[in-house]
Amino acid sequence: MFFQSLLPRPEIGANSFLFDFDGTRVVVDSGMHPKHFGDDALPLHEPLGFDALDGIVLTHAHLDHLGSLPLLQRRHPRTPVFMTEATAHLSDIMLHNSVNVMTSQREELGLVNYPLFTHDEVNEATQQWSLRGMKRGFEIGDRGVRATFFDAGHVLGAVAVQFDTPRGTILHSGDVHFEEQSIATGADLPRSGVDTLVLEATRGDSPRDPSYTRAGEARRLAGVIRETLKRGGSVLIPVFALGKSQEILVLLHQLVQSGELPSTPVFLGGLSTKVCAAYDELTHRATRLHRGLELLRELPDLQFSARPKRGKARARLPYRPGAIFALSSGMMSENTVSNEFAFQFLDNPANTLCFVGYADPESPAGRIRNTPHGYPVRLNENREAVDLRCGVESFDFSGHSDRERLREYARELQPRRIILVHGDPPALEWFQRTLSADRPGCEVIISQPHMPIPLG
Ligand SMILES: [Zn+2]
Ligand SMILES: [Zn+2]
Helix, strand or coil, X not given: CEEEECCCCCCCCCCCEEEEXXXXXXXXXXCCCCCCCHHHXXXXXHHHCCCCCCEEECCCCCHHHHCCHHHHHHHCCCXXXXXXXXXXXXXXXXXXXXXXXXXXXXXXXXXXXXXXXXXHHHHHHHCCEEECCECCCEEECCCCEEEEEEECCCCCCCEEEEEEXXXXXXXXXXXXXXXXXXXXXXXXXXXXXXXXXXXXCCCCCCCCCCCCCHHHHHHHHHHHHHHHHHCCCCEEEECCCCCHHHHHHHHHHHHHHCCCCCCCEEEECHHHHHHHHHHHHCCCCCCCCCCCCCCCCCCCCCECCCCCCCCCCCCCCCCCCCCEEEECCCCCCCCCHHHHHHCCCCCCCCCEEEECCCCCCCCHHHHHHCCCCCCEECCCCCCCCEECCCEEEECCCCCCCCHHHHHHHHHHHCCXXXXXXXXXXXXXXXXXXXXXXXXXXXXXXXXXXXXXXXXX
């Protein structure tokens, strides 16, 4: 019985993990690295062979967990893929969008084998998707392995998965957030009875600010937006299309309701709008806060832009003063709506750019954060730099638990073994050091490519 990371490098990227429970073989997640291309962006799936898995589990619909699923399914066409209803709905949207993005990248970047899969293949893959609810166990294979989903917070539909096997119980956390967000509930994970915990380590390299509260952060955001609007500027909030866009919309709605913000037009990008529509369709069926609240119909204080036509999603949105632009991508990657929009936004001192999540230092968002006021910043390698004259503020509305909260959880759960995944090396090392010192009897292992870890 063993666990093996299928990532090509120890990092957050093409997440995919093999569990071999004495011959019952299950793969959890099948991601694609957002910054790499072609084979370099994919998990190491070749050693799994063909048609040789008993089950695939998808924890949630972010592309670093989902992006290569049709390729894995191409090799294992008869394997059932287990996920929640919300994850299935959102994954369908994300994968079709991914085909469109890869199709444009074929032209722009000269990637001749793109798209790596087609719309027809996505449709075919969905035939094997098998929907499961929270806390209702189901069999995988026929050798006594049972899987159970637990709400992981994070984004709509996200789960942690527990495997009960004849030789022990394993919990894979997925991406997890214990604190309530505006829409996502806090995670509700098992409190005992786990032998091996596979734990995400995203925020392991940054300590918790002891004075941090989500409500305090929301008040600070409202203050920055009010100031910006008063001086005749607009606010740009770069957001991930799935999760962060919807959380920020409801947060803005609540700030208007409580009188902390004036009613202000809000503009959204194309993919975010599609994801909002899916949240609305699922509003009574998925685990979430504000059940029944429809983002696209019932936030009358927010005035949405029309949904761009298919294929025009990345066309430039015109700038206007006195508005909030919540545009993807969150890291302002080249050729995305937020990146294009920034060309007409950054050099205006009346405006404020508000970051609300993580930005890789190498990404355009990371470069902006590291550029002093008044200096030029490059948004796209092939275009002129833009002078950074607008205000820049950063806020913490992460969808991941901070490291102290995950540490508390690991102490409470008392597993015999912890396997660390989904973190950059310094983050993984902090968790290994800290969790080993907390409970010397517990084996804490950083997962490495090509390294099977025994689970027995
Ligand atoms: Zn995620
Ligand atoms: Zn992730």
